[in-house]
Amino acid sequence: MNTRVLTGITTTGTPHLGNYAGAIRPAVQASTQPGVDAFFFLADYHALIKCDDPARVARSRLEIAATWLAVGLDHERVTFYRQSDIPEIPELSWLLTCVTAKGLMNRAHAYKASVDQNVAKGVEPDDGVTMGLFSYPVLMAADILMFNANRVPVGRNQIQHLEMARDIAQRFNHLYGRDYFTLPEVAIEEDVATLPGLDGRKMSKSYNNTIPLFEGGARALRASVMRIVTDSREPGEAKDAESSHLYTLYRAFATHEQSAAFKQQLEAGMGWGDAKQALYDHLENLLAPMREKYVDLIANPGRIEDILQAGADKARKLAAPLMQELREAVGLRNLNAGAASGKAQAKKEKGKGARFVSFRDEDGSFRFRLLAADGEELLLSPGFANPKEAGGLMQALKADASDAVLAGLLPDPDAARLERVREALVSMSQE
Numbered sequence: 359m360n361t362r363v364l365t366g367i368t369t370t371g372t373p374h375l376g377n378y379a380g381a382i383r384p385a386v387q388a389s390t391q392p393g394v395d396a397f398f399f400l401a402d403y404h405a406l407i408k409c410d411d412p413a414r415v416a417r418s419r420l421e422i423a424a425t426w427l428a429v430g431l432d433h434e435r436v437t438f439y440r441q442s443d444i445p446e447i448p449e450l451s452w453l454l455t456c457v458t459a460k461g462l463m464n465r466a467h468a469y470k471a472s473v474d475q476n477v478a479k480g481v482e483p484d485d486g487v488t489m490g491l492f493s494y495p496v497l498m499a500a501d502i503l504m505f506n507a508n509r510v511p512v513g514r515n516q517i518q519h520l521e522m523a524r525d526i527a528q529r530f531n532h533l534y535g536r537d538y539f540t541l542p543e544v545a546i547e548e549d550v551a552t553l554p555g556l557d558g559r560k561m562s563k564s565y566n567n568t569i570p571l572f573e574g575g576a577r578a579l580r581a582s583v584m585r586i587v588t589d590s591r592e593p594g595e596a597k598d599a600e601s602s603h604l605y606t607l608y609r610a611f612a613t614h615e616q617s618a619a620f621k622q623q624l625e626a627g628m629g630w631g632d633a634k635q636a637l638y639d640h641l642e643n644l645l646a647p648m649r650e651k652y653v654d655l656i657a658n659p660g661r662i663e664d665i666l667q668a669g670a671d672k673a674r675k676l677a678a679p680l681m682q683e684l685r686e687a688v689g690l691r692n693l694n695a696g697a698a699s700g701k702a703q704a705k706k707e708k709g710k711g712a713r714f715v716s717f718r719d720e721d722g723s724f725r726f727r728l729l730a731a732d733g734e735e736l737l738l739s740p741g742f743a744n745p746k747e748a749g750g751l752m753q754a755l756k757a758d759a760s761d762a763v764l765a766g767l768l769p770d771p772d773a774a775r776l777e778r779v780r781e782a783l784v785s786m787s788q789e
């Protein structure tokens with residue numbers, strides 16, 4: 359099975375050059391790797407937490423969807439959808455809410471920052487804090503766990519949310535006695551470009567120092583580039599390329615050779631005006647074809663809508679069956695089916711004794727644990743390339759729990775452990 363890589367984009371803003379280099383471009387590139395199933399979604403429920411301006415949320419969904427498609431996201435290959443088109447996500451979010459400790463949410467950075475600001479201002483600690491903001495990490499956990507994502511590429515400020523998602527998943531798995539959820543790993547892209555903005559600080563909407571990606575066209579791009587802060591060295595004077603934001607920006611979009619040539623020109627005394635023109639020309643060259651697609655998509659929102667609907671269908675094919683299983687797990691079952699299959703139910707309950715728990719390891723291999731009735735881990739299998747092999751070994755163990763079979767699986771078997779393992783396997787084979 360492929361590695362599932364999943365990430366969400368909150369739909370509150372308009373993508374800028376920093377978003378493109380830091381998040382969009384690497385994500386689109388990664389989605390073309392063999393062995394990867396990529397899931398990208400517009401986190402529009404998350405947008406409502408930060409933004410109560412309907413026009414802005416609506417516009418941002420359109421712009422962000424158009425951007426991802428225009429830069430070459432292959433929507434046939436990846437699963438590209440809107441969070442709000444998947445009703446299973448808020449449903450899962452509620453099941454998770456019910457197993458999430460409030461104390462865990464109290465520790466969330468975003469919530470704590472709001473409380474700290476309120477305390478500093480001398481107002482109520484929870485002033486202006488909605489339940490949406492407070493429960494934000496649970497909704498994010500639902501996004502991730504719904505699709506059993508293995509890897510989640512995010513910015514550093516999201517690491518804690520990933521830890522919380524793992525926490526919540528473990529708690530659910532433990533409470534309901536089976537590995538319903540894969541534990542997601544955070545992926546921080548170390549070598550991804552963080553671009554300086556117009557003033558040299560990190561490019562960010564909150565600093566108001568961004569360079570637009572597509573919005574405003576070539577004119578807006580040029581106008582922004584011309585406003586990038588430089589030092590006061592005159593034309594003819596040697597420039598220190600390494601410390602210049604202009605060069606950093608150029609390098610993020612150029613080949614090694616192009617960058618080296620640009621650097622050499624700066625050191626040879628190219629004026630800042632010419633350097634800005636060169637940066638603009640270079641960016642325009644790169645962005646113009648993508649912008650053309652973007653403008654075309656924005657003018658045809660029906661096409662984007664169709665693509666997102668198809669993405670939602672694809673996503674729900676995975677979400678709906680898992681959600682059905684989860685409803686069963688927590689006891690939200692069809693009453694009639696329960697009566698008809700009373701026997702099966704009794705068997706299931708008995709299965710709360712010793713049991714196998716299968717899971718996928720970080721390296722993608724399939725493993726299982728043998729747990730005693732009290733939950734103690736008795737045995738951890740080696741990794742298998744496919745679930746069939748792992749299943750085969752589970753069957754074999756149930757059929758034959760002789761020392762010879764067990765010896766290879768327990769690194770250092772003492773008599774008591776062997777006895778417990780055998781007991782567990784025998785009890786399972788009698789079910």
Ligand code: TRP
Binds near residue numbers: 365512516
């Ligand atoms: N919280 C993320 C952000 O602000 C967006 C997001 C929502 C997300 N759900 C997610 C990212 C699930 C990764 C996985 O950047």
